[in-house]
Amino acid sequence: MPAVPGILTPAQCRQTARSIAATQESTGAIPWFEGGHTDPWDHVENAMALTAAGLLEPARAAFEWCRTTQRADGSWPIQFRNGVIEDFNSDSNFCAYIATGVWHHVLITRDRRFAETMWPVVTKAVDFVLDMQLSGGEIAWAKSPNGLEPEALLTGCSSIYHSLRCALALADYFGDPQPEWELAVGRLGHVIAEHPDAFVTKDRWSMEWYYPVLGGAMRGAAAQARIDERWDDFVVAGLGIRCVDDRPWVTGAETCELVMALDAIGNSARAREQFASMHHLREGDGSYWTGLVYADGKRWPVERTTWTGAAMILAADALSRTTAANGIFRGADLPRGLEGEYDCECATSDR
Numbered sequence: 001m002p003a004v005p006g007i008l009t010p011a012q013c014r015q016t017a018r019s020i021a022a023t024q025e026s027t028g029a030i031p032w033f034e035g036g037h038t039d040p041w042d043h044v045e046n047a048m049a050l051t052a053a054g055l056l057e058p059a060r061a062a063f064e065w066c067r068t069t070q071r072a073d074g075s076w077p078i079q080f081r082n083g084v085i086e087d088f089n090s091d092s093n094f095c096a097y098i099a100t101g102v103w104h105h106v107l108i109t110r111d112r113r114f115a116e117t118m119w120p121v122v123t124k125a126v127d128f129v130l131d132m133q134l135s136g137g138e139i140a141w142a143k144s145p146n147g148l149e150p151e152a153l154l155t156g157c158s159s160i161y162h163s164l165r166c167a168l169a170l171a172d173y174f175g176d177p178q179p180e181w182e183l184a185v186g187r188l189g190h191v192i193a194e195h196p197d198a199f200v201t202k203d204r205w206s207m208e209w210y211y212p213v214l215g216g217a218m219r220g221a222a223a224q225a226r227i228d229e230r231w232d233d234f235v236v237a238g239l240g241i242r243c244v245d246d247r248p249w250v251t252g253a254e255t256c257e258l259v260m261a262l263d264a265i266g267n268s269a270r271a272r273e274q275f276a277s278m279h280h281l282r283e284g285d286g287s288y289w290t291g292l293v294y295a296d297g298k299r300w301p302v303e304r305t306t307w308t309g310a311a312m313i314l315a316a317d318a319l320s321r322t323t324a325a326n327g328i329f330r331g332a333d334l335p336r337g338l339e340g341e342y343d344c345e346c347a348t349s350d351r
Contacts, residue, residue, distance in 0.1 A: 016309040092132050152200065157199065
């Protein structure tokens with residue numbers, strides 16, 4: 001059981017996992033909170049946390065929900081509530097994340113039958129996402145019945161980059177080469193690291209700051225420089241990090257994701273400090289409030305989100321090196337695709 005001495009005990013970690021499992025619907029869906037909506041990305045994040053905490057039955061039910069709700073084109077709708085689709089459009093990052101979740105589960109459980117069941121789900125999802133890759137290598141953020149949204153988002157593409165590398169790891173696991181995926185991963189990693197102008201600017205959001213590092217497209221000196229550049233804009237001593245740079249609002253999930261980004265580039269002391277700082281959001285039942293408006297001491301929004309607890313568990317696993325998947329966001333043993341120089345003007349045409 002993941003635990004961080006002096007901050008989180010194994011029993012507390014298990015309690016948080018149980019608080020997540022308690023919200024699971026009979027279909028296997030894990031909503032943001034009881035009665036809330038379910039989106040495919042946060043649902044998978046919750047399944048990963050359950051796996052890391054050893055709650056394998058609800059984790060597998062969550063993955064089965066992914067399998068049974070996937071559409072024929074490999075996508076999922078953006079939002080469900082109580083089994084009813086509320087937003088029929090597709091988010092490329094939401095769809096890609098199944099690869100991260102499945103590889104994470106396989107690393108921990110070594111369950112080949114599970115992998116075999118989910119591999120077709122992953123391949124269809126990846127093919128759907130790569131059909132949204134644009135000429136510069138970036139991936140459009142959404143698709144509707146009217147076609148692709150013309151914009152690409154740095155945060156989403158950084159997460160997709162990591163998910164595609166997990167998909168390549170699964171391909172290696174099965175001995176099923178995917179050269180088109182390898183090329184797509186290389187192009188996407190290049191545009192993230194070298195061509196930030198390819199993305200819609202959303203730099204008031206902390207995710208935009210750390211996600212190129214968390215997703216693995218930036219490492220080494222460039223990653224460290226990126227983190228250092230805006231540290232004071234987002235980090236609030238003793239409380240975690242702001243969700244946006246112009247509001248006195250710290251959020252737990254973003255703080256835990258920053259923890260994993262820091263861990264990925266070897267900033268162990270900073271990572272542990274930030275992990276400790278977000279625990280003022282913990283409730284007695286092990287769940288976590290989404291955030292705190294520290295200017296007036298009010299929790300906002302007034303909700304305890306499953307995915308905040310899930311991010312905490314994954315961060316605890318990364319820091320403690322507990323499960324066999326603790327290094328998934330460090331990029332441990334993940335293929336990098338075909339890396340090299342790419343001409344954004346002369347790349348393959350939009351699909």
